[in-house]
Amino acid sequence: MDVAVLGATGDVGRQVCTQLVERRILPTSSRLQLVGRPDGASARAVHGLRADLVDAYDEVAPLLDVALDPADVVADVVVVCAGRTAPARAGASTDRSALAAENAAVFAAYGDALAAGGSGSEVVIVVSNPVELGVAVLAERLGRHRVVGMGAWLDTLRFRREVAVELGVRRHRVGGFVAGQHGDDLVPLWSTVRVSGLDRAERERAVAALRRTTTLDGFAERVAAARARLTPLVEHDTAAAFALVETLPPELRVVLQPSLTHQSGAKTAAGTASATIDLVDTILDGREIVVAGQVALAGEVVLGGRPWHGVLGVPLVLGPEGWTRVLLDALPDDEERRLAGSAARIAEASRPWTRRVPA
Amino acid sequence: MDAAGAGMSDGAPDDGVREPVAADDEVRWVAFVRADHRTGTVAALAGVFATRGVNFDGLSAGEAADEPGWVVVSFRATPRRCRVLERSVGRLAAVHGVVVHRADDPAVRAVAVLHEAPGTGRVPAAGAAVRWSGDGPLVVEGPLAEVERAVAAAHRDGVRTATLVVPPPDV
Numbered sequence: 001m002d003v004a005v006l007g008a009t010g011d012v013g014r015q016v017c018t019q020l021v022e023r024r025i026l027p028t029s030s031r032l033q034l035v036g037r038p039d040g041a042s043a044r045a046v047h048g049l050r051a052d053l054v055d056a057y058d059e060v061a062p063l064l065d066v067a068l069d070p071a072d073v074v075a076d077v078v079v080v081c082a083g084r085t086a087p088a089r090a091g092a093s094t095d096r097s098a099l100a101a102e103n104a105a106v107f108a109a110y111g112d113a114l115a116a117g118g119s120g121s122e123v124v125i126v127v128s129n130p131v132e133l134g135v136a137v138l139a140e141r142l143g144r145h146r147v148v149g150m151g152a153w154l155d156t157l158r159f160r161r162e163v164a165v166e167l168g169v170r171r172h173r174v175g176g177f178v179a180g181q182h183g184d185d186l187v188p189l190w191s192t193v194r195v196s197g198l199d200r201a202e203r204e205r206a207v208a209a210l211r212r213t214t215t216l217d218g219f220a221e222r223v224a225a226a227r228a229r230l231t232p233l234v235e236h237d238t239a240a241a242f243a244l245v246e247t248l249p250p251e252l253r254v255v256l257q258p259s260l261t262h263q264s265g266a267k268t269a270a271g272t273a274s275a276t277i278d279l280v281d282t283i284l285d286g287r288e289i290v291v292a293g294q295v296a297l298a299g300e301v302v303l304g305g306r307p308w309h310g311v312l313g314v315p316l317v318l319g320p321e322g323w324t325r326v327l328l329d330a331l332p333d334d335e336e337r338r339l340a341g342s343a344a345r346i347a348e349a350s351r352p353w354t355r356r357v358p359a
Numbered sequence: 360m361d362a363a364g365a366g367m368s369d370g371a372p373d374d375g376v377r378e379p380v381a382a383d384d385e386v387r388w389v390a391f392v393r394a395d396h397r398t399g400t401v402a403a404l405a406g407v408f409a410t411r412g413v414n415f416d417g418l419s420a421g422e423a424a425d426e427p428g429w430v431v432v433s434f435r436a437t438p439r440r441c442r443v444l445e446r447s448v449g450r451l452a453a454v455h456g457v458v459v460h461r462a463d464d465p466a467v468r469a470v471a472v473l474h475e476a477p478g479t480g481r482v483p484a485a486g487a488a489v490r491w492s493g494d495g496p497l498v499v500e501g502p503l504a505e506v507e508r509a510v511a512a513a514h515r516d517g518v519r520t521a522t523l524v525v526p527p528p529d530v
Contacts, residue, residue, distance in 0.1 A: 001410055002447060029406035031450060063403060065450045074446040119443040 001030055001284045004067070004075035006110055007082030008034035009045040012127055015273035016079055021053055025281050026062040033075050035082070038068040070113035076122060077283050078114065079276060080138070082106050083128040088267050090235035097349050100133050104353035107134045111141035118142075123283050123322045125150055127276055131182050132294050132311045132346045136354040139296035139311070146322040149294025151182025152313030154275040155254060156292040159188050162250035162257075166210050167195060177292045177315040178254065179328070180342035184223055187216065187338045188251045191331060192315070212249045215334040219251070226252050230260065238264050279318060288319035290327055300326040303340040310347045312339070387416065387462035388441050389433045389503065391527050392448060393455040396428035400453040404430055407447045413440065419524050427455050429527035433462060458528070462503055469506040471523040473497040473513050 003026060007013040017034060020026055034050055036042030050064045067073060083103035106128070114122060124147045126134035131149035139147040155178035157171070164171045175194035180187030193207055208214070213222075226248055233241035238260075245257050258268050282289050292315050299307030301314055317325045331339065394400045401420060408415060417433040436444065441459060449457045460467050474496050499509050503525060510521045 002450075029403070029410065031407075031447070033450065063451065065452065067450070072450070074443075074450050117446070119446075120439060121443075 001026075001077065002033065002075040003030070003077045003079065003280060003284075004033035004035055004073050005079045005081060006035045006073065007042070007080070007128065009036055009042040009049050010081055010085070011267050011269040012085075012272050012276075013079075013081035014049060015269040016081060016127070016276055017049065017053060019273050019277045020280065021057045021061050023277060023281075024060055025277060025284065028060065028062055031063040031065050031075070032061075033065040033067055033073065035067045035070075035073055037082075043068055070110050071117055073110065073113060073118075076119075077280055078110075078122050078124045079280065080107070080110065080124060080126045080128050080134055082110065083134075085129065085267075086262065088262050088265050090238075090263050097130065100130050100349065100353065103128055103130070104133060104137060107137035108141075108353075111138045114138075115141045121321070122146065123320070124148070125276060125279050125283075126294070127272060129182065130349065132313075133350045133353060135294045135296060136311045136350045140355050144296035144298065145324065147296065148279065148316075148318060148323050149182070149311075149313070150272075150276050150279055152178055152180070152186075152292035152294050153279060154272055155182060155186045155313070157275050157278075158258065158271075159250070159254045162253045163193060163195075163210060166250055167206060169195065169197075173197065179292065179313045179315070180339055181313065181346050182294065184220070184255055184259075185342045185345055186255060186313070187335060187342055188254060189315075189331065189335055190216075190251075191335055192329075210250055216338045217334050219338060223252060223255050226256055227259075230256060234260065234263050282318055283320050286320050288317050288324070290315060291318050292316070293318065293323060295323050295326075297326070301328055301339075303336060303343055308340075308343055310343060311350065312343045312346060384437050385435045386438070387433060387435050388459050389431065389462050389464075389467045389525055390445065390448065390457055390459045392430040392432065392457050393427050394430050394451075395453040395455070396422055396426060397453065400451075401430060403451050403453055404432070404448060407444060407451070408432070408434065411440070411444065411447075413444060417523070417525065419526075421527070431525045431527060433525060465502045466528065467503045467525060468501065468528075469503040469523055469525050471499040471506050471510050471521055473499065473510070473518050474520045 003020060005013050005016050008017050017032065020032060026032055034046045036046035046066050050066050053061055053064060083106040084099055086099065124138050124142060126138060126147065126149040128134050131151040135147050135149040159178045160174040160176055161171045164174045173196045176192045177189050178186050179189055190207055190211060195203055195206060198206060230241050230244060233244060241260055245253055245260055248256065261268050279291060292313055294311055294313045295316060296311050297308050299309060301308045315327045316323045317327060392404065413434050413436055415432055415434055420428065420430045422428045445457050445459050448454055499506050506523065510523055513521060
């Protein structure tokens, strides 16, 4: 099985490539395609990245291939890291909708090329933001079950970690999902949290203690208030900003910690790549696992009594042919309200660049 | 009930032999691959096919007068999978170009060497599209499909061994 990484020389793309090789996700007989842009600096850097990976990992590296034209993308799994990212500096705008105008064209170009010349069975993992827009644009060209955005999985892993930290356990002992829109508009599904070793009553007590409030209503306002406290610190006292984040409830840390990490200049490339590799590994391995991801829904989820049609982050079953099923039980009212709001905001933000998503 | 289960219910013994799964629209193809004549080229090529579960019907490699050399692969696949294989092979660093033809394309030529029992005195059938030559081992050349028919007929007539090669297009 071959993997193509679009935007291979960006921060996340480079990490994805490195981890794919270093973690030996791809056997030496497989091909890792490093894809850059013909008209940008990546046209040169992508050749250098290939040489660097060979230099570092010659004993275990897969076949390394360089491509600069969307029409030359050939792989079983395509990881989309291409496009612009939000500036990684203190106080920079975190408005993901501002990325949409530029990145929509990138998503469309690769989607059109894969639709025209691809195998018809590639699975596409969208990393670039706005991830929901990437999923919408690619799904309408390739078919919705072959396209998964990894933002909800990254948010889920962060959520599990924050819950685990509060409980004093390791992350792998915590289950639970984050749905909705990647970033500030995410929806922590507290009702899905599970902790190995705790029975239902113990878990409910633990979750109640962690939440500090019992509802997601007003979550956006709480995020905004916390961000307002953080912003003055980010530029002049980053250590204090990180210390302040540590005092916040876990559901707020899930939103604000990554944002702070990005604005610190360190960015979030390692964590983003690691979560992406989870999904790539699952697809290549032929397993089916339950993850969270942004996908184009066609009524699989009911929000406000109506089947929802549009892109949304949800728990789902991911396998070698893409995603197959959504696994979302009936939600408490507050979670469903926030999820419905998130879904509506995604649809509104994506509308200028999308057509109808095919079944 | 799956196929194995159905077989057992009929009382037929499971001999462990599994026929390859073939789709109705699978056809035979011949890929002419211009590739570097060096270690690892055929392994890389084989990897592309093996990881996609496609078996080689035949494979031959040879030098050309000028580098790179040729690898010729015949296989069965649907048109879609053939295209995937063609594009994937084309992305290998050692590969300089790939051309794929249907095996029944008259442009795909073949050469067969028939090792006959002494004194058989075989002659080509009237109107055959193949050329025959040789006074000991018999050399048959022509379109692949025709050569294969000639080889099959020769087998029926008692030919002991036959070797069939698809040479690259300019040979």
